[in-house]
Amino acid sequence: MSHTTATANTTVDLTKIKPYGDTLNDGMVQTSFTLPVPDGDEAWEAARQLAKKMGLEEPNVVYHKDLGIGYTYVIVYGKCQHTVDYTQIHVTKVESTVMDRVECIQYMKDHFTRPIVVVGASTGTDAHTVGIDAIMNMKGFHGHFGLERFHDPLQPGTGMIAVNMGSQVPNEELIAKAIELNADAILVSQTVTQKDVHIINLTNMIELCEAEGIRDKMLLLCGGPRISHELAQELGFDAGFGPETYAEHVASYILQELVERKRA
Amino acid sequence: MTSKLNLDQKVIDSARAHAKNIAESMQEFINEHTTVSTERTVVRLLGIDGVDDVERPLPNVLVDAIKDAGGLPRGVAYWIGNAIIRTGKTPQEIADAVATGELDITKLDPVTVEEARAAIEPYVEESLAKIRKQTAKRNEYLATIGEGKRPYLYVIVATGNIFEDVNQAEAAARQGADIIAVIRTTAQSLLDYVPYGATTEGFGGTYATQENFRIMRERLDRVGEEIGRYIRLCNYSSGLCMPEIAAMGALERLDVMLNDAIYGILFRDINMQRTIVDQFFSRVIIGYCDIIFNSGEDNYLTTDDAIEAAHTVLASQMLNEQFAVLANIKPEQMGLGHAFEMDPETEDGFLLELAQAQMAREIFPRASLKYMPPTKFMTGNIFRGHIQDALFNLIAVWTGQSLQLLGMLTEAIHTPHLHDRMLSIENAKYVFNNARHIGDEVEYKKGGIIQTRAQEVLVKADALLAEVEKDGLFATIEAGKFAAIKRPFEGGKGLEGVCVRDEMYFNPFIEKMLGGAK
Numbered sequence: 001m002s003h004t005t006a007t008a009n010t011t012v013d014l015t016k017i018k019p020y021g022d023t024l025n026d027g028m029v030q031t032s033f034t035l036p037v038p039d040g041d042e043a044w045e046a047a048r049q050l051a052k053k054m055g056l057e058e059p060n061v062v063y064h065k066d067l068g069i070g071y072t073y074v075i076v077y078g079k080c081q082h083t084v085d086y087t088q089i090h091v092t093k094v095e096s097t098v099m100d101r102v103e104c105i106q107y108m109k110d111h112f113t114r115p116i117v118v119v120g121a122s123t124g125t126d127a128h129t130v131g132i133d134a135i136m137n138m139k140g141f142h143g144h145f146g147l148e149r150f151h152d153p154l155q156p157g158t159g160m161i162a163v164n165m166g167s168q169v170p171n172e173e174l175i176a177k178a179i180e181l182n183a184d185a186i187l188v189s190q191t192v193t194q195k196d197v198h199i200i201n202l203t204n205m206i207e208l209c210e211a212e213g214i215r216d217k218m219l220l221l222c223g224g225p226r227i228s229h230e231l232a233q234e235l236g237f238d239a240g241f242g243p244e245t246y247a248e249h250v251a252s253y254i255l256q257e258l259v260e261r262k263r264a
Numbered sequence: 265m266t267s268k269l270n271l272d273q274k275v276i277d278s279a280r281a282h283a284k285n286i287a288e289s290m291q292e293f294i295n296e297h298t299t300v301s302t303e304r305t306v307v308r309l310l311g312i313d314g315v316d317d318v319e320r321p322l323p324n325v326l327v328d329a330i331k332d333a334g335g336l337p338r339g340v341a342y343w344i345g346n347a348i349i350r351t352g353k354t355p356q357e358i359a360d361a362v363a364t365g366e367l368d369i370t371k372l373d374p375v376t377v378e379e380a381r382a383a384i385e386p387y388v389e390e391s392l393a394k395i396r397k398q399t400a401k402r403n404e405y406l407a408t409i410g411e412g413k414r415p416y417l418y419v420i421v422a423t424g425n426i427f428e429d430v431n432q433a434e435a436a437a438r439q440g441a442d443i444i445a446v447i448r449t450t451a452q453s454l455l456d457y458v459p460y461g462a463t464t465e466g467f468g469g470t471y472a473t474q475e476n477f478r479i480m481r482e483r484l485d486r487v488g489e490e491i492g493r494y495i496r497l498c499n500y501s502s503g504l505c506m507p508e509i510a511a512m513g514a515l516e517r518l519d520v521m522l523n524d525a526i527y528g529i530l531f532r533d534i535n536m537q538r539t540i541v542d543q544f545f546s547r548v549i550i551g552y553c554d555i556i557f558n559s560g561e562d563n564y565l566t567t568d569d570a571i572e573a574a575h576t577v578l579a580s581q582m583l584n585e586q587f588a589v590l591a592n593i594k595p596e597q598m599g600l601g602h603a604f605e606m607d608p609e610t611e612d613g614f615l616l617e618l619a620q621a622q623m624a625r626e627i628f629p630r631a632s633l634k635y636m637p638p639t640k641f642m643t644g645n646i647f648r649g650h651i652q653d654a655l656f657n658l659i660a661v662w663t664g665q666s667l668q669l670l671g672m673l674t675e676a677i678h679t680p681h682l683h684d685r686m687l688s689i690e691n692a693k694y695v696f697n698n699a700r701h702i703g704d705e706v707e708y709k710k711g712g713i714i715q716t717r718a719q720e721v722l723v724k725a726d727a728l729l730a731e732v733e734k735d736g737l738f739a740t741i742e743a744g745k746f747a748a749i750k751r752p753f754e755g756g757k758g759l760e761g762v763c764v765r766d767e768m769y770f771n772p773f774i775e776k777m778l779g780g781a782k
Binding site for chain 2: 032033034065067068069071073125126127129130133137139142166167168192193194195197225243
C-alpha cells in the first residue's frame with residue numbers, strides 16, 4: 001500500500017459521512033432483530049435480503065437463534081451504502097448555557113429578588129418517579145443534586161422552591177398546584193411511552209394550560225427517556241429534556257429563560 | 265447453617281422481636297376494621313361474578329349498595345346470609361337482583377348472626393373446595409412434570425393484550441423461564457374495582473382480570489406439559505383491590521403474587537389504614553393456597569440510595585415476614601424482596617451487593633427470596649446493561665436466591681422485546697450453570713469488607729425497627745422513614761372505603777382460612 005493512499009483514507013469528507021468499523025468509510029453496521037419465521041436457511045436468507053433493503057451491502061448473519069415459537073433472532077453485520085451530509089445538519093436544542101448548582105444559586109442572587117417556584121410531577125397514569133425524583137429531589141441522581149437543593153441554606157426565602165408531587169398526578173391537579181403556588185415553571189415527567197400514551201397526555205396538558213389561561217404565564221417543560229427538545233416544542237412545550245439530563249440543565253434553562261422573558 | 269457473615273444472632277433476634285411487636289400492634293387495628301375491597305373479596309369468594317348493564321362489576325354494585333345503606337360495618341357475609349334466608353336465592357341471584365334494583369338487601373327482616381353464618385356456610389365450603397382443588401392440581405404438576413432449578417428464572421410480559429401476552433409467555437417458557445409475570449396496566453393499582461373479562465388494551469401492561477388469569481394459566485399449563493416443567497404464573501395482589509385479586513389468584517391457580525404490607529402506601533399513595541386492613545385478608549388467602557408472595561422492598565431503592573438505605577430494606581423484610589406470620593403463611597411462601605440497585609460506578613459495589621444478598625439469605629434461611637435486577641442505573645448502553653445483569657445473576661446463584669426477576673439489557677429503553685427476553689434468559693442460564701456451586705466453595709474474610717458491611721446493615725435495621733416499635737408504624741410512615749416518602753394517616757386514596765366493624769361483623773373466609781380448613 002502506498003503512502004499517499006494511507007493519508008487519503010484518514011480524511012473525512014463531512015458532506016458524505018457513513019459508519020466507521022475499523023477503516024474509514026467501510027460503513028460497518030451491526031443490527032439485530034427477530035423475524036416471525038422458523039430458524040433455518042430461509043430465515044437467514046430473509047434476514048440478508050432485509051438487510052440489503054436497509055442499505056447494508058454484503059450482509060452477514062453472524063448469529064441466529066430459535067425463539068421457541070417459530071420465530072428467529074438474528075445478528076447481522078453489513079456495510080452501509082448511504083451517506084449523510086454532516087455540514088447541513090440542523091438540530092433544535094435548548095438554547096441556554098449550562099451552569100452548575102453553585103452558579104445557578106449565584107445567578108438567582110444576581111437576577112432575582114424573589115424565590116423561583118418550580119412544580120413537577122409524573123402525570124397521567126404514569127407511575128414512574130425515577131425521572132422527576134432525579135431532577136427535583138434533594139438527593140438528585142448520580143452525584144448531581146436536585147432542584148430542592150438549589151438555594152442558599154443561609155438565606156431562606158431565596159433560591160429555588162421545588163415541589164415534587166410524585167406519580168400518577170392528573171394534569172388538572174398539577175396545574176391547580178402551579179396556580180396555587182404561582183409557579184414560574186411546571187415540569188412534567190413521562191416514562192411510559194407504550195402506544196404513545198405520553199403524547200396523548202402531554203397534548204392534554206397543553207390544552208388544559210391554555211384553557212386555564214396559564215400557557216404564557218409559566219414555563220412548561222417536559223422530560224423523560226423518550227422526550228427530545230424538538231418533540232416537546234412540537235407539542236407546545238417551551239423545552240424538553242431527554243436522557244442524561246440533570247437538575248442543573250433544567251435550572252439553567254428556567255433561570256435564563258425567565259430573565260430573557262423579563263420575569264426577574 | 266453457620267453464618268458466613270459472622271452475624272450476631274442476638275441482633276437478628278432483637279430486630280425480629282421488634283418487627284413482631286410492630287406487626288402485632290397493627291393486628292389490633294386490622295381486627296377492628298373492614299374495607300370495601302375486603303368485602304368485595306368475600307363477595308367474589310361466594311361465587312358472585314359478572315357486570316351490570318353499565319359494565320360495573322357486580323361485587324362493586326353489591327358492596328356499594330350495602331355501603332350506601334350504612335351496612336358496611338356489619339360485613340357483606342351477614343347481609344348475603346340474611347338475604348339467602350329471606351329470599352331463598354343463591355348469592356349470585358341476590359347480586360343480580362340488587363343490580364337490577366329488584367332487591368334492597370339491607371331492608372329485609374334481620375336474622376341472627378348464627379343464622380346468617382349457617383346460610384352462607386355451604387357457599388363458603390364450595391369456594392374453599394374450589395381453591396383446594398387448584399392447590400392440589402399444582403402439587404400434582406410439581407410431582408409429575410416437575411419444575412426448574414432455583415433460582416427460578418422469572419420474566420415479565422407486558423404487551424397490554426392478553427392474547428399477545430400468552431404468545432410471549434409461551435416463547436419465554438420454551439426459552440427456559442420458570443415464572444411468568446403479567447405486569448399490570450400502569451393505572452390499575454388505583455382503580456377501586458377489578459375490570460371484567462378478557463382485555464386487549466393496556467398501557468405498559470395488561471389488566472389483571474379473572475378471565476385474563478384463566479387464559480394465561482391455560483396456556484402455561486399446556487406449554488408446561490409439553491416441555492415437562494411446571495411454569496408458575498405471577499400477578500399483582502396490590503393496589504386498591506389487593507385482596508380481590510388475591511382471591512382471583514387463588515381461584516385461577518396463580519403461583520406467585522406481589523403483595524407488600526406497605527408498598528401501596530409509599531409508592532401509590534394509597535391510604536395506610538386501607539392498605540393495612542386489605543393486606544391482611546390478601547395474605548390470609550395467599551397463605552391458604554400456597555401462593556408465594558413477593559414483597560416490594562426493591563422499590564425503596566429506586567427512590568432512596570441503595571447503599572445508604574440498605575437497612576430500610578432489611579427492616580421492611582422483617583416487617584413483611586411478621587405480617588405474613590400473622591396471616592399463617594409458611595416461610596417457604598415468603599418471597600421477601602431486595603434488589604441489585606447500587607450505582608455501578610461504586611468501588612467494590614459488587615462486594616456490598618453480595619453482602620446484602622448473603623445477609624438476606626442467612627437471616628431468612630427458608631424464605632423464597634425474590635431478587636430484583638438493576639433498573640435505576642440502567643442506560644441506553646445495552647452492552648454494559650447486559651454485564652450489569654450478569655453480575656446480578658452471579659450474586660443470585662452465589663447466595664442462593666430463589667426467585668430471580670431477570671434483568672433486561674433494554675430496561676431503560678422499552679418493555680422487553682421478544683429477543684431481549686431470550687438474551688436475558690441465556691445470560692442467567694449461563695451464569696447459574698457456570699457458577700452453580702460457588703456459594704459452597706467460597707467463604708468470606710473475617711472482618712473483611714463483606715462481613716463488616718452486612719453486620720453494619722443489620723445493626724442499623726435493628727435500630728430502625730426499635731424506633732418504629734416506639735413510634736408506631738403509622739407514625740413512622742408519616743415521618744417518611746421508609747423510602748424517604750411521607751404519607752399522612754388520613755391522606756391518600758381509598759380512605760372512604762374503610763370503616764370500623766360493628767359487633768355483628770363476621771368474615772367466614774378469614775376464620776376458615778386461618779384455621780387451615782380442610
